[in-house]
Amino acid sequence: MSDITRMASIAALLGDPARANILTALMDGRALTAKELAFAAHVSPQTTSGHLARLTDADLLTVEKQGRHRYFRLASPLVGQMLEGVMAVAGPEPGRTTAWRGGDALRTARTCYDHLAGRLGVALADSLTAAGHVALSPDGGEVTDRGHAFLCDFGAVPLAGKRIFCRPCLDWSERRPHIAGRLGAALASRCLELAWIARQRDSRAVSITAAGAHGFAERFGIHIDG
Amino acid sequence: MSDITRMASIAALLGDPARANILTALMDGRALTAKELAFAAHVSPQTTSGHLARLTDADLLTVEKQGRHRYFRLASPLVGQMLEGVMAVAGPEPGRTTAWRGGDALRTARTCYDHLAGRLGVALADSLTAAGHVALSPDGGEVTDRGHAFLCDFGAVPLAGKRIFCRPCLDWSERRPHIAGRLGAALASRCLELAWIARQRDSRAVSITAAGAHGFAERFGIHIDG
DNA sequence: GCAATGGTTCGGCCACGGCCGAACTGTCCC
DNA sequence: GGGACAGTTCGGCCGTGGCCGAACCATTGC
Known part of the structure; x- marks a missing residue:
């Protein structure tokens, strides 16, 4: 698989609203459970489970088992920087001055x-x-x-x-x-x-x-x- | 449209192999014609035309008409930085040390x-x-x-x-x-x-x-x- | 043991979107 | 004018993938 093919598949993962919700919910470094992420993503737990599997497969998330919970967090600072990079382009909506400077x-x-x-x-x-x-x-x-x-x-x-x-x-x-x-x-x-x-x-x-x-x-x- | 919805739609644009090819082909700042980009993307000119329309609509590309050619280039440095951000995550393929340091x-x-x-x-x-x-x-x-x-x-x-x-x-x-x-x-x-x-x-x-x-x-x- | 809860897997539905062939517009040049 | 070439629009095909209901594990607690 070539460089740009891999890049495209990573970007495609961010390209779904539910997954984008999941990733941004994790941007402050907290570790959240699958259920909490389902709530953040506004989709059912089953659907969320599929998304989480794909995100962890792609090494965008890491998971820790703890009892009957599974805690997910961003796999690396690079992932957060990537999200910020996309935010920087998507952020400055016309007629809105609050650029993403968080x-x-x-x-x-x-x-x-x-x-x-x-x-x-x-x-x-x-x-x-x-x-x-x-x-x-x-x-x-x-x-x-x-x-x-x-x-x-x-x-x-x-x-x-x-x-x-x-x-x-x-x-x-x-x-x-x-x-x-x-x-x-x-x-x-x-x-x-x-x-x-x-x-x-x-x-x-x-x-x-x-x-x-x-x-x-x-x-x-x-x-x-x- | 919320912040993250816009982010997802931007990311979705990068998530297609043909479009990813187009964008990376423009990363060195050159302005290329639709046909050249079609070649870079490995798809037909018609298909490329559709992709280019979507990319310019989203303000990822700018276009200059020049005679019967249309020259496309990245719309802003932010776009290039975004692409690099995704590359940084997608790049370090296991068993391969050449990280994207270009x-x-x-x-x-x-x-x-x-x-x-x-x-x-x-x-x-x-x-x-x-x-x-x-x-x-x-x-x-x-x-x-x-x-x-x-x-x-x-x-x-x-x-x-x-x-x-x-x-x-x-x-x-x-x-x-x-x-x-x-x-x-x-x-x-x-x-x-x-x-x-x-x-x-x-x-x-x-x-x-x-x-x-x-x-x-x-x-x-x-x-x-x- | 059983019920409750977190999470996953399976199956099927459906829509979005990528792709191309064909036809069309616009520009250049002879 | 006519031919060549760049680029777009339209229409239809088809695969990928998101979504949920239902059923299925696993862990905790009674």
Whole structure:
């Protein structure tokens, strides 16, 4: 199969509205179940199953089995970039000025469910592990004694609950882990509380405030440009 | 029509092998006729006509009438970037290391028919106009007396012939004009003769040699990185 | 064990769209 | 004028593929 034939078959996969819905629903790096994707695609679960099979066959998606669920996510940053490339061409509808500029902002910092992702999320995870406050392993994470004190001092106290305390979540745009679970949620809500970050309308992107730029640098040694 | 529906319809246009052939044939910025594109797409002229109509309707291509020919070219750099994005995902075939890295090289310097395009081609045009050697206008170009002397000294003497002497050619990746016509061809062949540039296998990209880097800087004040 | 739920496979329906042959328009050139 | 050539439009054929209903696994929980 030639280069352009393969290119055409990949593009054909994006060319169906249902599959396009599925892929864009996954663009923020979350992993969603087949049923959630069926809802996003506005088609029945059977039909969705077929689409998902084709997308995973083409290596656009990866799948993880977990109990009776199957979680799908974008297979690589390249896939997200490809989608953005198509968006960039399709986006500027005549008579509409909002070009698709979410790309950069999304990569800089965004929420993933209720925790932080993007460059900021990954940098935060790096900082905490480098300082020996948190130890991440593929299937979970631990907070050290020093880490516990540090986080209490910072004001990020996870709520009690049976939800997993800390786990690494693979970041779509950075392709490296950030911190999810109750700890991730606590960090995000504390940053919001301190007004270090601010939500943006109609987007999962978050912006880093001036106070945040200063705070992240001082407390975590993190410098995010843009 | 929603964002993702439009995205899907754009992607669907790329998803047909014939259209994918057409678009990739135009990726180096040349303008080709419907018949040439029919040949590239391996389908009949009638079928090609339909494809071209859809591609221009979607603003992926622009068309210029010229006599009984219609010349098609990519409508914007975004289209080329989109194609590269899809190539990047489709390209790395398992068991094959040649990823699609032509993109950068093509943008740096390439041939367009028999003259130079890309950053180098545009820089050359800029240099010659800035120095007052050449005056480009939308439908042609003139060489000044000083320019004539300069070009003779450089060794770029256009062949006689009825082909147009000098005309601007819109550069796909830079979206600014470079020099085509007999003059453009003479410049390119002289650069090749001096071994300032070298052709690459199976590609329209050309590489700038060490002598070229030096020569372009000294004679034309051009510095191309990469 | 059984029911409930997530997910897949199968079969059949149907529409969209790619393809070409044939006929038509428009331009160039002798 | 007439012939050659570029390109388009029309009509009809046909395959691909999207969609859902129904039935079928697999896992969880009672």
